[in-house]
Amino acid sequence: xRFDADATSLWSNRIVQCSFKLRTLxxxxxxxxxxxxYVASVNSMEVGLVGVxxxxxxxxxxxxxxxxAGIWFRKKAGMLVCKGDVLAEVYTERGSALEGAVQRxxxxxxxxxxxxxxxxLITNMVTKDGVEEYDQSILTDD
Numbered sequence: 001x002r003f004d005a006d007a008t009s010l011w012s013n014r015i016v017q018c019s020f021k022l023r024t025l026x027x028x029x030x031x032x033x034x035x036x037x038y039v040a041s042v043n044s045m046e047v048g049l050v051g052v053x054x055x056x057x058x059x060x061x062x063x064x065x066x067x068x069a070g071i072w073f074r075k076k077a078g079m080l081v082c083k084g085d086v087l088a089e090v091y092t093e094r095g096s097a098l099e100g101a102v103q104r105x106x107x108x109x110x111x112x113x114x115x116x117x118x119x120x121l122i123t124n125m126v127t128k129d130g131v132e133e134y135d136q137s138i139l140t141d142d
Contacts, residue, residue, distance in 0.1 A: 027095045031088040031105045033081045040112040041077050050104045054092040066093055071105060078118045081111070 051057045055066035072089045075081055087109055090101050122134045 026093055027098045028089060028091045029098055029102045030086045031090060031102050031109075033075070033083055033085045033087050033109075033111075034106070035111060036082050037080075037111040037113055038116050039075050039077050039079050039081060039087075040110045040116050042073075043108040043110075046104060046108040047071060050090075050101050050108070053094075053097050053104075054090065054101055055094055055097075056092075069093060075109075078116050080115075 048057065051070060052059060054071070055069040056071075058065055069092045070090075072091070073087070074089065075085065075087045081087065088105050090098065090105060092098055092101065120134070120136055122136075124131050125134045126132075
């Protein structure tokens with residue numbers, strides 16, 4: 001069995017089609033790689049907290065959410081990066097939060113000299129018969 005859907009291009013096309021509906025944000029900045037190497041990991045807890053700082057999330061249920069604020073990742077764990085590559089882009093209406101947010105997103109990235117072997121995203125699946133080991137081969141081109 002072969003997995004043919006290219007989810008990235010499907011979502012990219014959808015974003016382009018809907019982008020006219022979003023307003024332009026006042027503040028945006030790029031998070032730039034300080035070195036060559038591989039992205040070893042990204043601290044998701046820190047990224048989530050930065051999202052709240054930007055207005056993309058909330059601390060309490062009565063706070064509003066800015067649906068145009070957030071972080072767009074250009075690089076993810078396992079990818080090769082060169083010094084100066086854009087790792088992510090940060091968007092917000094909260095100008096006072098921008099500089100700190102960019103620094104915190106950068107600090108959420110960790111780098112390695114050698115290629116990083118990532119664990120599979122899916123290890124098991126639930127079926128009507130119970131829990132079974134997930135067959136990763138359906139994701140390859142073999």
